[in-house]
Amino acid sequence: MTHPGDPHSIQPSGCITTRDFDIRTDFPMYRVYRGGKSIGSRRDLLDVWSDDYVGFLIGCSFSFEAALTAAGLPPRHQKTNSMVAMYRTNLPLLPAGIFTGATCIVSMRPYRQDRIQAVRDVTRPYLATHGEPVAWGWEAVIALGIKDIQCPDFGDPPDLEDGEVPVFWACGVTPQMAVESAGDKIEDLVFAHEPGHMLVTDYTAEDLQKLGRS
């Protein structure tokens, strides 16, 4: 989290150690919301930032992909050099103040059914970056309200091989759904990352595994 109005420092300090950090410029791409609607993408926020903004970072499931690969479970989208598929679901988020009625976004990586326990075990310790899967299998596609696995709401269409099933993790795009559902209750602009365009921090995967849920 940043101090209000200060785009240069993040707490906890181990997250970003370089002094020239700027939350307004260091993401690969930003998405801008007004009244709960995306009004476009930007490469930086320099001319829209004001000193009453606060930034917060949440974890990304990309952080445990090295651990999956090390365990012989490389995510498919890395092999195909495509963006991980992300889907809107019907999983309700807990209401909090003006944020009501929103649902969870998930990312998906395909695995064989007999690898799912291993996939769960490898990703479980990464509580700060979504941890173990929230659902898996074709029955989960129906339960989550995903109409067509080949039509993700964000990212690229996935490549499932014979015998593989979808495995879903919570996704850092979810707060943007909360912003959408709050609509006009948020008077000013909200800045988020463009899905798939995350900030790279100084935390190593090992740091994140020690961090617990943050």
Place this chain on the structure above:
Amino acid sequence: MTHPGDPHSIQPSGCITTRDFDIRTDFPMYRVYRGGKSIGSRRDLLDVWSDDYVGFLIGCSFSFEAALTAAGLPPRHQKTNSMVAMYRTNLPLLPAGIFTGATCIVSMRPYRQDRIQAVRDVTRPYLATHGEPVAWGWEAVIALGIKDIQCPDFGDPPDLEDGEVPVFWACGVTPQMAVESAGDKIEDLVFAHEPGHMLVTDYTAEDLQKLGRS
């Protein structure tokens, strides 16, 4: 949480300050599970406890009822001297290890639609005891998969007056659904509170409001 095998102390220590505390006897009633099935109720656990058991306490929405009453929003079940109505829902819990496929239990208190913002505001600070409602209104009854509001799964049938709608909070009976869904994956007995028969601790409502999410 207790130290393994020690039924007499709870951390954090402010929760229970009396030295004669015994987690095996101090609940009004216990429910016992074997293989994920309730096998009955007991007044104490003295002859089934062994020194490898660990106990943990979670908050109860009863803890914010005094605050609701102080705000002119007394829960109906207190007036009718009945047990709060509790329902199974289709809200999925996040999978964790052997605990998969379980869903959330909710408690319900009826309020007029125009009081719901006040009810949310009053209960929001009590993060350690479920905080603000997870859902409200007749559309929530359908969304949560509750078939008949007059047939709760635990507690007494509710008394809704004209113009009132159901307001739902997360409920401390939920872990028992996780135990049910784990089934035979838990080899030994699991002890829980009998729904509606909670442990009374030394925390005041004011303590709980300061505690945050715990």
